[in-house]
Amino acid sequence: MLEKDLLRFNRLDRQLMTHFPSQVSRYCGVGRGATIFQGQTLLSKQRTGFQSPNLLRCGACQTVKYCGKQHQKTDRPRHKVQCVPIKQTKDKLTGEEAKLRANPGDDTDGNPFDNSPTTTTSLLVSNVRTGEAVEIALKESLEILRLCRGDNLGVRSQIPGLYLRLGRDQEAYDFIKWYAVKGDSKYDWRDMSLPFLDLEGEDAFEAVIEKPHYYDVSFKMALTLTKIRLLEPLQGFLKKKPNATGEERYDYLEEEAMSNILQQRADIVALDDYKDMVAELKR
Known part of the structure; x- marks a missing residue:
């Protein structure tokens, strides 16, 4: 019976990956925000304060914030397409979790959510186009890998992309490289004492x-995008500011860089000539 409960729980959990349509959210403000509005008049009124700590979070799905109750009411017809399935699946998941906690089985030390490699409590809502949703999806995906390094749900494929959506390119690269150089057939995925995802x-x-020891098309795509994000600002230096000083280069990066990696690599930024670096990135 416990095995059936675990399978049912994981099946519900998996539904949260694919349950929601991809709809481009419109944000109140500029940059990577999470506040939704409808109509240009609302944008003009709220642009300056969209990062206020007083933003209202949707209580049902927890993945969207609003500037105020009026915005939330106005956006409800659009948002409920994503919100209602999330809430319904969360409720089902809570019910299955209660059953598992009441009957954890004999091989989980009384806590299947911390000790069973086949059980997860993930809430993967990466198709909701807000920073909060991506943060939740990344956190829960990493938690799944912590419980099950063998990754029978295949969530590792989406993690580099989630890092990139959050602007955390270095962590995306470290994640991809770990599987490329350490995730081979000799690695004992069941031995929780071994180092895991420890490259920084x-x-x-x-x-x-x-x-690489592990190949995944999504890894290849994320790696390609990471390289492109490094390539573009270096090419920009060569074309627009070939004689820029160190301070001018960092000012340029603040405005133009698509990756957080260059700001952390003073040795690269200080190079006199980027031609060799650009050629290597293009290979």
Whole structure:
């Protein structure tokens, strides 16, 4: 019975990955925000204060914030397409969780949510176009991997993309490289004492590993995008500011860089000539 409950719980959990239509949210303000509005008049009234700590979060799905109750009411017809399925599936998930906690089984030390590699409490809502939703999806995906390094749900495929959507390019690269150099057949995925996803600050400018231990199309796409994000500002230096000083280069990066990696690489920014670096990134 416990095995059936676990399968049912995981099936509901998995539904949260694919349940929602991709709709481009319109934000109140500029930049990566999470406040939705309807209509240009609302935008003009709220642009300056869209990052206020007093933003209202949708109580049902927890993935969207609003400037005020009027905005939330106005946006409800559009938002409910995503919100209602999330809320319904969360309620079902809560019910299955209660059953598992009441009957955890004999092989989970009384807590299947911390000790069972087949059980997750993920809330993957990455198709909701807000920063909050992406943060939730990333956190829960990493938690799934913590419980099950073998990744029977296949969530590792979406993690680099989630990092990139949050502007955390370095962490995306570190994640991809770990699987490329350490995730081989000799690694014991069941041994929780082994180092796991422990690479930090790896060189994103290095040559692409031609024969990685683990290959995934989504990894390849994320890696390509990471390289492009590094390539574009370097090419911009060569074309627009070939003689820029160090301070001018950092000012340029603040405005133009698509990746957070360059700001952390003073050795790269200080180079006299980027031609070799650009050529390597293009390979």
